Amino acid sequence: MVGYLIRRLIGMFVLLFLLSVTVFVLFSMLPGDPARLTCGKACSPEIVASNRHRLGLDEPVIVQYQKFVTGIFAGRVYAPNSPDPVVCEAPCLGYSFFRRETVGSLLTRAAPVTFWLAIGAFLIWIAVGLFLGIIAALNRGKWLDRLIMGISLIGYSMPSFFIGLVFVFFIIIKLQWLPFPSFVQPWDNPIGFLQTMILPWIVLAILYAAFYIRLTRNQVLETFGEDYVRTARSKGLPERVVVVKHALRAGLTPIVTAAGLDLAGLLGGAIISENIFSLPGLGSLAVDSVLQSDLPVITGLTLVTASLIIFANLVVDLFYAVIDPRVRIG
Amino acid sequence: MIEPEARRDRPFLSVENLSVAFPTEDGLVRAVDGVSFQLERGKTLAIVGESGSGKSVTAQAIMGLHNRKATQISGQIWLDNQELVGMPLPEVQDLRGNEMAMIFQDPMSSLHPFYRIGDQITEAIRVHRKISKAAARQETLDMLRHVGIPAVERRIDAYPHQLSGGMRQRVMIAMALINSPQLLIADEPTTALDVTVQAQILELIQRLQGEFGTTVIVITHDLGIVADMADEVAVMYGARIVEQAPTAILYDRAEMPYTLGLLASIPRMDRALTERLDPIRGNPPSPINLPKGCVFQPRCKYWELNVDRNLPLNVRPELVEAEPGHWVRCHLPPEVRRRISREVIHGLTEVSST
Numbered sequence: 019m020v021g022y023l024i025r026r027l028i029g030m031f032v033l034l035f036l037l038s039v040t041v042f043v044l045f046s047m048l049p050g051d052p053a054r055l056t057c058g059k060a061c062s063p064e065i066v067a068s069n070r071h072r073l074g075l076d077e078p079v080i081v082q083y084q085k086f087v088t089g090i091f092a093g094r095v096y097a098p099n100s101p102d103p104v105v106c107e108a109p110c111l112g113y114s115f116f117r118r119e120t121v122g123s124l125l126t127r128a129a130p131v132t133f134w135l136a137i138g139a140f141l142i143w144i145a146v147g148l149f150l151g152i153i154a155a156l157n158r159g160k161w162l163d164r165l166i167m168g169i170s171l172i173g174y175s176m177p178s179f180f181i182g183l184v185f186v187f188f189i190i191i192k193l194q195w196l197p198f199p200s201f202v203q204p205w206d207n208p209i210g211f212l213q214t215m216i217l218p219w220i221v222l223a224i225l226y227a228a229f230y231i232r233l234t235r236n237q238v239l240e241t242f243g244e245d246y247v248r249t250a251r252s253k254g255l256p257e258r259v260v261v262v263k264h265a266l267r268a269g270l271t272p273i274v275t276a277a278g279l280d281l282a283g284l285l286g287g288a289i290i291s292e293n294i295f296s297l298p299g300l301g302s303l304a305v306d307s308v309l310q311s312d313l314p315v316i317t318g319l320t321l322v323t324a325s326l327i328i329f330a331n332l333v334v335d336l337f338y339a340v341i342d343p344r345v346r347i348g
Numbered sequence: 349m350i351e352p353e354a355r356r357d358r359p360f361l362s363v364e365n366l367s368v369a370f371p372t373e374d375g376l377v378r379a380v381d382g383v384s385f386q387l388e389r390g391k392t393l394a395i396v397g398e399s400g401s402g403k404s405v406t407a408q409a410i411m412g413l414h415n416r417k418a419t420q421i422s423g424q425i426w427l428d429n430q431e432l433v434g435m436p437l438p439e440v441q442d443l444r445g446n447e448m449a450m451i452f453q454d455p456m457s458s459l460h461p462f463y464r465i466g467d468q469i470t471e472a473i474r475v476h477r478k479i480s481k482a483a484a485r486q487e488t489l490d491m492l493r494h495v496g497i498p499a500v501e502r503r504i505d506a507y508p509h510q511l512s513g514g515m516r517q518r519v520m521i522a523m524a525l526i527n528s529p530q531l532l533i534a535d536e537p538t539t540a541l542d543v544t545v546q547a548q549i550l551e552l553i554q555r556l557q558g559e560f561g562t563t564v565i566v567i568t569h570d571l572g573i574v575a576d577m578a579d580e581v582a583v584m585y586g587a588r589i590v591e592q593a594p595t596a597i598l599y600d601r602a603e604m605p606y607t608l609g610l611l612a613s614i615p616r617m618d619r620a621l622t623e624r625l626d627p628i629r630g631n632p633p634s635p636i637n638l639p640k641g642c643v644f645q646p647r648c649k650y651w652e653l654n655v656d657r658n659l660p661l662n663v664r665p666e667l668v669e670a671e672p673g674h675w676v677r678c679h680l681p682p683e684v685r686r687r688i689s690r691e692v693i694h695g696l697t698e699v700s701s702t
Contacts, residue, residue, distance in 0.1 A: 246459060252450045253444065254475055257437070
């Protein structure tokens with residue numbers, strides 16, 4: 019188990035290294051000049067050139083990459099010889115010339131918003147998805163099953179930007195049941211927090227819940243056909259024990275692990291929901307940065323999101339090993 | 349006091365005119381159609397047939413393991429004077445794993461992959477008897493030792509995937525016998541195992557049957573393995589019993605062409621090398637659309653003996669008693685059947701004596 023963990027951690031770092039190289043090279047080949055973003059419209063070519071040199075953007079990509087990596091581990095100083103050098107402490111993910119702020123502080127500001135959004139939606143969709151999926155499976159072929167699957171199909175086929183806009187229009191603008199969303203920390207203003215988050219949570223959860231209802235139903239039905247479930251019945255166990263201890267325990271494991279990966283993906287930013295509800299999370303930050311060709315932010319975001327997913331993969335695999343003894347011997 | 353007297357007349361297990369059907373998208377599957385047999389306490393019945401013949405469904409109906417909502421079931425199943433068909437589920441659950449138990453074809457998939465084998469067995473004990481965990485564990489250890497598992501103190505905490513196929517089936521047997529059931533149903537208990545292990549498992553079942561006095565139904569597609577084991581053999585084809593007899597009689601003078609086909613397709617060491625196996629031609633019929641007359645007729649190579657064309661093509665043959673205890677379901681006239689039987693079985697004997 020320890021050896022397995024070490025192997026996985028090494029693999030994780032290799033993957034992150036390759037990823038950072040890819041991202042860096044890819045973005046450095048893009049058209050567009052980061053140095054151009056350092057000053058406004060009335061900007062002479064001389065100033066751009068001197069800024070480019072000041073920020074080290076005229077150096078070869080390999081040197082830039084090396085400085086970038088050094089920055090992650092040791093921090094770095096931008097424009098050290100200028101009158102106002104920018105100190106970016108480790109882990110330094112870069113500096114946004116456009117926003118005049120380190121990528122690290124931008125991410126730190128946006129991350130909690132996305133975190134709360136993702137966690138809330140996750141809890142809702144897991145609860146609804148598993149509950150309705152199991153109910154549908156236990157009532158296979160009956161009207162309740164059909165009803166749940168019908169609802170799930172509707173939820174699945176509605177684009178979240180549509181549901182989101184409908185919610186904003188009716189619940190916030192027309193009926194004014196909720197104030198306009200404005201993110202506050204839950205411990206500062208719990209009620210305002212809930213009022214802001216409840217609609218984004220629902221919008222985000224609908225799509226995933228619809229998917230997880232189907233996944234759960236199929237998974238549970240499949241498990242009910244397993245030989246070991248028949249064995250459990252042949253032992254004379256009550257149906258409740260057969261269902262919960264033998265069928266669901268085995269059937270739901272893959273779902274919980276899939277959910278872990280989905281959650282990790284969401285933690286990297288829920289672009290549509292954040293934009294519709296004006297939540298200043300990672301998704302909004304990503305969209306803005308792309309529109310403004312703010313490469314350092316995009317690079318930083320990509321790395322952080324990818325790390326999250328890679329890390330979640332590891333957690334999920336370890337979790338699987340705890341649940342399923344067949345995986346345990348690495 | 350008339351009632352107990354009358355009850356005593358019923359054999360330990362009595363299946364009477366059992367029919368099982370379940371609807372599918374393609375139509376109603378008549379998996380078992382009018383099956384009857386009796387089994388005395390401590391005896392062994394082998395139910396032999398191809399996949400889809402209804403042998404496993406018969407076993408599941410006895411255990412009540414069929415889908416109770418979707419399945420249409422009729423007839424009677426009497427186990428120790430209790431009628432199982434229509435018995436409420438909680439009562440069936442009291443019997444399952446307690447008075448009747450079952451082992452299955454593939455011990456890998458039949459054991460739960462997430463739980464230690466010891467826990468899976470103690471679970472079977474504690475659902476039927478109120479004893480302490482420690483006592484249940486001790487009983488499990490004893491039983492595992494009894495079914496021939498080495499180093500039980502270590503193995504009891506193993507997971508199924510850590511054991512070999514033969515060991516897993518021993519675990520299944522231990523689990524089935526842990527509450528000393530009176531009836532044990534073994535559904536293809538050796539099919540998924542290595543050939544070298546098959547004989548060990550069959551011997552184990554026989555030994556335990558002797559010790560516990562268990563009544564056994566063994567279900568198999570392989571007539572070869574039942575010869576030493578079964579007192580009685582029922583051959584199933586197309587949802588019905590087509591021939592039934594005490595084992596010795598069946599091996600000596602089976603009459604139904606399907607049974608003869610099964611006997612002829614057993615590989616035998618004493619057969620001449622030049623002689624090829626004689627497989628049964630064609631495939632089993634679809635259980636949704638069984639032939640109107642004799643279900644085996646389309647595959648029967650003796651049907652052409654029907655030179656007078658007077659055998660009824662659209663009438664189902666009845667199960668008739670060819671001799672006491674020997675039942676045959678076949679349209680062919682008795683003298684023709686006996687001639688074929690002598691040809692097939694005597695032919696084999698002739699080769700072996702040369």
